[in-house]
Amino acid sequence: MKNPFHVMLIPTLGCPAHCSYCWSSDAGSPKMSIDTVRDVVTWLKEFRNDRVTFTFHGGEPLLAGADFYRQALPLLSQELSHLNPEFAMQSNLWLLTPEIAEILAQYQVPLGTSIDGPEELNDLQRGEGYFAKTMRGYEIARAHGLRVSFICTFTNYSVRFREEIFNFFLENRFRLKLHPALPSLRDKNPEQWALDPDEYGDLLVFLLDKYLDNLDSIEIMNINDLCRCIFTRRGSVCTFVNCTGNTFAVGPDGSIYPCYRFVGMPEWVMGQVRDAPTMEELSCSGAWQRMHQYEKYVDEACKECKHLRYCRGGCPYNAIVPTGGKIAGVDPHCRAYTRAFNEIGTRLNDEMMNTSFLDGASSFQGAPGAQKRPGIMRLMHKVLLR
Ligand code: SF4
């Protein structure tokens, strides 16, 4: 069960890598000081009384160095013990040393890292040498017992190699989360790598089938989330709930934003940790108001959609930032979400009408005599019993 409250800490927007489609790094970014972490502690002491997850994100959070984590983790963990803090980190792992891994292991910090598939393809998109550097960090993480999952960014180029990419993750038994490349707001040619929503929808259905064929050998987190949405009728990740007020990000200078994706954009600052703002004070900021307007817009724009309850219009960043803050549509990945939700929902209904669901086998098996593919019910069991 995910914690209801999520605070992303962005120690810096700097990053030693230069991925082609990156939209978030900033070479001149400052680094967060421990005083800012102390301000975070003071801010959150009385802010909200829910279990919290802190995710260190970037840029590249390991640029903050061992000393930062040696001080920050006990501060957050002990001073906010009433919120039962849990931790996570999203990093390319290039700068992971045994010293930092030891500190992270003490606080059981799961790591998310990024690899786009086999080395050649990955390095084409993320830069030469990227793969080897990340794998070096991965080995250090594993040697210290840290859990690592992989985010695979699919671009309009790499999606042509989806079979090879899936097999790469399967063979290596990596836990996989996919990410569609977004138009880069910092690029002169923002659509260069972006994955078209229809291609993303096809990819989700392709991966659903691949997942079902290999249920005991791989974990695809996005498919798990989509299934959970359909089965529970509630969103279980930020993309599919109203995220405002449940997710915040703190930038290197202590500015508070609605999410890490907005960090570094002055018009999306909601407040400052040193002022320890209350929820009510943050809700008066222009950034909060725009996020809230998006929720109202979704209620109207998506009112005929049967998936509204557990989709909530997708990610507001995807929807409103590319238009310069103007609310002119829902998340452009709507067509992909619709496709995946429809596919999962239809298969689930068919299986429930068909006696074969009792043994977990789908009726979508193709030619007589073909080997049976496990059905959505098997996947639902797997997801819900975890
Ligand atoms: S803006 Fe998008 S990525 Fe950020 S918390 Fe909201 S849904 Fe998640």
Ligand code: SF4
């Ligand atoms: S699938 Fe599309 S129309 Fe339906 S709720 Fe999500 S964004 Fe709105």
